[in-house]
Amino acid sequence: AQTVTQSQPEMSVQEAETVTLSCTYDTSESDYYLFWYKQPPSRQMILVIRQEAYKQQNATENRFSVNFQKAAKSFSLKISDSQLGDAAMYFCAYRSSNFGNEKLTFGTGTRLTIIP
Amino acid sequence: NAGVMQNPRHLVRRRGQEARLRCSPMKGHSHVYWYRQLPEEGLKFMVYLQKENIIDESGMPKERFSAEFPKEGPSILRIQQVVRGDSAAYFCASRGATPQETQYFGPGTRLLVL
Numbered sequence: 001a002q003t004v005t006q007s008q009p010e011m012s013v014q015e016a017e018t019v020t021l022s023c024t025y026d027t028s029e030s031d032y033y034l035f036w037y038k039q040p041p042s043r044q045m046i047l048v049i050r051q052e053a054y055k056q057q058n059a060t061e062n063r064f065s066v067n068f069q070k071a072a073k074s075f076s077l078k079i080s081d082s083q084l085g086d087a088a089m090y091f092c093a094y095r096s097s098n099f100g101n102e103k104l105t106f107g108t109g110t111r112l113t114i115i116p
Numbered sequence: 117n118a119g120v121m122q123n124p125r126h127l128v129r130r131r132g133q134e135a136r137l138r139c140s141p142m143k144g145h146s147h148v149y150w151y152r153q154l155p156e157e158g159l160k161f162m163v164y165l166q167k168e169n170i171i172d173e174s175g176m177p178k179e180r181f182s183a184e185f186p187k188e189g190p191s192i193l194r195i196q197q198v199v200r201g202d203s204a205a206y207f208c209a210s211r212g213a214t215p216q217e218t219q220y221f222g223p224g225t226r227l228l229v230l
Contacts, residue, residue, distance in 0.1 A: 102172075104159070
């Protein structure tokens with residue numbers, strides 16, 4: 001079974017600075033998808049970024065980028081120019097590419113605080 | 117294009133009652149996933165349904181929980197004889213036709229069992 005580990009329960013960053021959230025995973029599969037979801041106080045789950053394992057290029061979405069290290073099974077999220085609206089819980093998630101086994105496996109989350 | 121809809125947003129039940137949670141997927145989506153989030157925890161997969169079929173129910177508790185996604189209407193997650201430990205946020209997600217597509221989440225239903 002796949003597992004996802006987020007070893008930082010809480011992180012804080014000064015507004016406008018850069019912060020990196022860590023995520024590692026364990027799988028025996030070679031093809032899969034990785035995601036970062038944001039959960040603000042409203043508790044809505046919002047997709048931040050997605051990475052396909054077969055792609056070597058790291059995904060980016062505006063101020064959000066990932067460092068995907070497939071051999072190390074590491075998938076960190078970098079938030080540049082942090083803004084107050086980035087304050088939230090961030091969840092890393094894994095999904096198999098096998099048809100029918102499409103459930104997302106989530107880590108326990110990192111609570112990000114933005115310091116004005 | 118409306119997103120994933122869930123209702124009710126908040127539900128209070130007494131122990132022993134039944135809870136019915138509804139999920140309407142995004143327009144054009146026929147694949148639905150249910151997840152549960154206990155307080156201070158991450159989301160845990162419960163069940164994956166396609167129209168009229170249960171594809172994967174490996175995360176569903178063996179008793180009291182059931183799910184359906186009929187040909188017409190929303191997907192329903194049903195919890196019979198609720199207990200305090202069922203108090204949680206229940207999220208529904210949907211995706212489009214191809215397995216590679218991203219799952220998009222609804223706002224969740226917060227169930228409180230008194």
